[in-house]
Amino acid sequence: MPRRTATLLTSVLLLIGMLCAGVLIQVPYAEMSPGPTVNTLGDHDGEPVLSVDGEETYESSGHLNMTTVRVTGINYRMNLLEAVHGWLADDRAVVPHETLYPENVSADQVEERNAEEFTQSQESAKVVALRALGYEVPEQTVVAAVVEDSPAQDALHAGDAIIAVDGTEVTEPGQVAELVTEHEPGEDVVFSVVPAEQAQEAMNGGGELPEETSEVTVTTAEAPDDQRAIVGIQAGLAFSLPFEVDIKLADVGGPSAGLMFALGLMDRLTEEDLTGGEFVAGTGTIDDQGVVGPIGGISMKIIAAREAGAEYFxxxxxxxxxxxxxxxxxxxxxxxxxxxxxxAALESIRGGDTDRLTECETAG
Incomplete structure (x- = not known):
């Protein structure tokens, strides 16, 4: 065999071997890419993203798009070839697998967490939007969750309204832990509660809870990481909306759409278009005080937004x-x-006064 042919054949075989190795070798990375964007003022899969029952709403000619990121699944293992392609691509981000999926977390736990965060973001968006528009939105401290195999299991239930602890009126969730930890482990704590079903019915009817409460005694245990007394509940807030607001968006999880849901709801309830007909997209968590928080995958979300037609993010x-x-x-x-x-940014955009916008700058 001529030397030139042998060299070419060897090179081809080496290339094939490298490609095979690239496919077979798994690497501990995950990939993010631009996901779908959805106009919170429009429809998705044939249904309105935001619907309101019991209050007048208005149509809008603009866009307030929430953005998403596609990620490889928790059980998917990238091969070396895929990772190299992702590193070289402008519309992909390859990150360590544990960045998206911490160790010892199952696929079911990830899905459950994302669903919980999505639900919470919707509730916060509704509350902050309605309050910003001047609506009264009463709130009540409730049992948000009960830890399995804790002293509170079967005694307290998620949704129970906490009126008092040991006779001290509870006005905000942080008080509950403070009052419980005044005890020594093994001592009893008395909770004055309105059971979840009654509390939910009362909140839906305008926020007035019945005066009669149930007294529930729970014996405290010792916290596993220190000597604090605990009962095994997480306290949170429940809100009474003045009318029904429904957010329908399947196959989306996490808290990052909160800001856009809040703006979308405000636009639906405001006669004037908040966007002035412009195409605005965005992202960000939001709490019930209106504070916007950071999210992951920002570089992928701005690509998705621009590809959808957004001019402002x-x-x-x-x-x-x-x-x-x-x-x-x-x-x-x-x-x-x-x-x-x-x-304020939307006011500048719809008024054509974009010089007033505070634009993002690089760290340098």
């Missing part, structure tokens, strides 16, 4: 520096810290 301030390093042409990144910041 509302960006949590803590994500601004990273986003500004990868901003697509034609997209203006607007920095926001609060719901009020986002509303």
């Amino acid at each position: 509302l960006t949590p301030s803590e994500n601004c520096a990273t986003a500004a390093e990868h901003v697509p042409d034609g997209l203006t990144l607007v920095e926001v810290d609060t719901l009020d910041d986002a509303l």
